[in-house]
Amino acid sequence: MLKKITIKDIAKAANVSVTTVSFVLNHKGIEKGISKKVIEKVLKVSDEMKFKPNMIASSLRTGKTRSIGLIVEDISNQFFSDLAKVIEREAIDLNYRVFYCSTGGNDERAIELVNSLLQANVDGFIITPTENMKSTIDRLLALKCPVVLLDRYFENQEASHVVLDNFEAADTATQYLLKTGSKKIAFVTNSSQLIQMNLRKLGYSNALKKEGLFDISRILDLEYYISEEERIDRISQFLYSNPDIDAILFGANYLLLAGLQSFRKLKLKIPADKAIICFDDHDSFKFHSPSITVLSQPIDEMGKKTVRLLMEQMNDSANYEIIKEKKKGNLIIRESV
Structure with a gap:
């Protein structure tokens, strides 16, 4: 049976303290004054040793679950499933899990999903809102929950969003x-x-x-x-x-x-x-x-930008800037015209 890698093993291999490894893996290296060289070394060793953090222990210690709630209209629709793949890929690279949910365009279902994800203590939300979901988004903003809207938004609402022009x-x-x-x-x-x-x-x-x-x-x-x-x-x-x-x-x-x-x-x-x-x-x-x-739609670009904006909120909730971004579409000429 393979031995489970711990942060002690990483600390030994990188020749640094366990505390340093903990700060780096919890994205607090810069905040704690750890040099860029040491941060890179710890991350390299962690990657080489294929370290997998204990999510439950981390959640109990930090109050963070390293999870994102993704709420879209219909995950079976190829547009949304392709977006979800990009978001999940980006999240995994940052050591986050993604919980997928579909509203089916139903306002009541959307509110239930937000409540369920709040109870699950997700660290942030990426939401394709339903028609009458503005008050629910307002509630998340009032609770200071990191949230980025995707594909659609509400006028006169101060929430970051990434959409097609x-x-x-x-x-x-x-x-x-x-x-x-x-x-x-x-x-x-x-x-x-x-x-x-x-x-x-x-x-x-x-x-x-x-x-x-x-x-x-x-x-x-x-x-x-x-x-x-x-x-x-x-x-x-x-x-x-x-x-x-x-x-x-x-x-x-x-x-x-x-x-x-x-x-x-x-x-x-x-x-x-x-x-x-x-x-x-x-x-x-x-x-x-x-x-x-x-x-x-530029799905790869939109998915990456959405995750980046959410991470900025989650990492610096006091100073993040609301971004309202429109992306240009691409007309792909085929045989139907």
Whole structure:
């Protein structure tokens, strides 16, 4: 049986005191005046010896659990699962665990999850908020809990967030459809008041209004909670009733997944009958025939920045600066336009 490595073993190998090792591994080396050279040496030895800290003992000693609560809309959605992978990778590198939770867009569920994670004494929160979650975020801020919002935020709330520049992204996607010859462009979205969806609608509308081509009847707002079958039927009815539509911007990847089935149902060809662009990539879009043009979010960049902002709060709660960051999207041109 392999001997469990302890901080005493690391101290001996690094030729420093156990106290020094403890301070370094608990991210207090600089605070305690330990030199950069010694910190690097301890971390190198710790890594070489594959040291795994005792989380329970550390929690009892410091009051910290070295854990992060990640609350997203739907962890099964590829956009959120890809984000979660980046966040977990970054957290593991910093010796933190991540607890994953999905709200399903349900406000009550979201509040329950926050309460459960508070009871679990997580050190910080990364949250993709539901539509009516502002007061819950306000409560976390009042409790001085480190929190960073991801993908969406609330206006006039002083909370750090990392989001896509949704207005610019929708404007860019719509302008590309115009540039490639489409004039009667539809937008399929959901009817929530979430800010990212509203900004996508505004960006789409803005691009068309500049060209005198905006028509509100070409916007399809779908309820978030309807079934996949009903979503397919509603998109099918919309397309059947508006045969002159020559292009569609889909506001989320799950909407296009339903839309592709509607196209099949109506025997519509892409891009011969309708050109397509969708927000957020999906593995199936690359392999679909024809492949789907997407407005992709910089997931790796967003996940890394979110963890970095949370760590700044957790390490210096008194002096951290609220950061509100917008990231540029990337229009990936494929065969659907």
